[in-house]
Amino acid sequence: MVTDRYGNPLHACTPETAGHLDRAVEALLHFRPEVEQAVDDALRSGPASPLAQCFAAYLGMLGTEPAEAVTARRRFDRYAAGVDVLSLPPRERMHLAAAAAWLAGDLRRAAGLLEELSLAYPRDALALAVGHQLDFFTGDAVRLRDRIGGALSAWDTADPHRGLVLGMYAFGLEESGHYRLAEEAGLAAVEQNPRDVWAIHAVVHTYEMQGRVAEGIGYLDARRADWAQDNYLDVHNWWHYALYALEAGDTDTALRIYDASLHHDDSSGLAMELLDAAALLWRIRLAGAEPTSRWQALADAWAARADPPFYAFNDVHAVMSYVGAGRLEEAARLIADRRRWLDRPDSGTLADADADAGTVTNRRMTAEIGLPACEALLAHGRGDHAAVVELLWPLRRRLHEFGGSHAQRDALQRTLLDSAIAAGRHEQARVLISERIGLRPDSSYNWSARARLADGLGDAALAAGARDRAREAAAAAAEALRAR
Template sequence: MLKDAQGLEVTTDSPAAIAAINQFMEQSLSYGKDIEAVILEGVKADPGCAMVYAYTAAYYLTQENAQAWKQARPYLQAAQCHLVGITKRERLYIQAIAAWAMGAMDQAIALHEELAANYPRDLISVQQGQYHYFYLGDKERLLKIAQNILIANPENHYLYGMVAFGLEQCHQLEQAEAMGRKATAINRHDPWAHHAVAHVMETQGRVDEGIAWMESLADTWENCNSMLYTHNWWHIALYYLERGDMQKVLAIYDTHVWGRATKESPKDQVGAIALLLRLELRGVNVGNRWQDLSTYLLPRIDEHALPFQDLHYIYALARARRFDWVNEMYLSMQKHSQSINPYLRQNWLKVAIPAARGMIAHAKGEYSIAKSELKIVLPLLHRIGGSHAQRVLFEQIYRDAIWHSEKQTQVYAIATAKEKVTTSQQLVAGILNDRQ
């Protein structure tokens, strides 16, 4: 039995497996682009090590697509076949990943909390706990699970970045920025810390500072996976959007967001969709970009990894006028909502399904319907996850629907009034003709 870089025991006698686990942890915490490769090296190094299998399964689950879930299954099964003689921490972690794979998020979270309480050096488990809280909209516990282990991890910049993001989501902006800057001062190559500070500056409307901060660090993102590379550039694009520099935003979309995306990646797709939508809400003609993006969304129709993502997909399909796919996906969402874990079911039934109706209606220009559907769900949208910066998009769509529906009402009223005047004039003319 050896120890990993966190000082935690791993049931293996292979230094090569430990080296792979250490690289996996570094890659995961820094959102590196070689996560899959390094952990698969661990599997090769020790085919009897339960934790390398569990970490591999966890990696595939984070990809949030059907193909990756299938890839996760044999590794999870292998981990469960090597439980004899492993530590309690390893057993708890494998149980947490198994619960995640089954969609039992309440169980997964409880296990990550137990791990954090008893093994506070296990940052990978805490990172995954934060991930679950993020997509359940539980910002307080997202912060708390990381804050609670600060004392056990002095000067760990990765943890500072995790705490910084939690503080920002809880509107503790000054503390969030200080923590994010502290993390970056320790290690300039900490993209999640950069991201947390970007959120603060965006929330405070510090556009020029935000651009300067992120662009000064952008060179360090070259080794990031496409998700965080494109997402951090997405934040830069939002700053330029606030500046009103639409050509710059389009250029960032084409070169650093969709242009650098792993186009089959759900997270990359969601970011691209959200940026195109924001551009259109500002009156920008995005050309054929909806059609280009939508060709990659067919695998998403029956996937339903996260309701937050589904709302983006179905809107994009509607804007690309792929209405057969829209109808198919909406029916699939309804069917899925009836079959999932009760812990998650209400979020689908009460939030995702009516929100999807509103999104489809807005994309089709049926603004009164969009306004009615979105008004009901806006106060509940935090329950399907996403950050403040991401969820504000739905509020913008709602306000746009209100504006357009009122405009349509005014146009209808004017047209009706004109029609009444014309009819009256015709009646008068008819009476005068009869008298003559």
């Protein structure tokens, strides 16, 4: 029987199709755009291959693009209608079940099925990579770590792809707070595969979460040839670079990165890029700057998508863009649309597959996290800071439930802190700042927030000391930027 490069048997698969699938997995693990052509080639050469069909389904969902999801669902349904599932080997059956669950919008069921698959087939790199992304989309940091950690011992150290698995493990370690282990694993993964952009990204996250801004800038600069172009993560890693620039107090550099890499006339308009753009501009807005023309262009890009309910994390960033642009009515309309959708009795099902593709998990995400977060952003735009605190305070330890990383969700944590200070909620602001400084004592943002709180309390000495600490932290990061 034909096998993949990891020794897993491939049902209804020719050597040619197996080669295309291997190439597709290789590209997926490196986040290279060639994955799309490789999967198309596998489908063309082996339309009866369950793995090729499942890979295509996964690819249609990974970008969180509703239109692509609908196309993937239709293609998968046509295939599944002609397959005797019970006659397939266990691995293929489980992939089909996982793909069907995700296409039906049940991300957590799909993630669980792929984890079960990995128990029996720990060297199924496709199952590990897709499951890892599902854990990210659902904000499950423990499974993000342990799914990969549990499989890693099945990968021999001589296997050239073990480093790519180790890179996934590094990100899971980072998101679950094991920063030293995450850094070690990420650096080791990059040593084995210098263009492992997911591992580079994991290392960058460890520096971000610890406030090691100068090291983060130095690391990104040293590896720029490996991450800065020709992959699906280049925009996101530039976003991380811009965050470091903001910590250095260098808004101009952050905006230059925005204009060159995050959003411009030639940008793709994909959700994954637009949310990075929104998250950066929102941080700049919270710092007191208003890049108005950029906000308008970004809000136009979100409006042009006219997305149906699909992924609450994206909705939040669309509202962020509308509020930043001062288009509060558009933000309110999106919120009202999602509320009407939740009120529909069939909104958690796929009664209308084209209109509601991807709603089972998203219904809960929207109801419990997405809508309150959107309402808080709109309240912030209206200057109703007390309402922001009322909405976000109960959610501040639950925001992971609608996906993303700690670094991404920090935009909402900062919004809560900004409003707590503005609303005179001094004790809540004190707690939030104390938590942040405890985790990142070298963050200029954290000390600036402490200075703002001290101003509100009328404590000039405390404010001056906090501002000195903020300047010291920013200066260290600025020195790293000057050394570029």
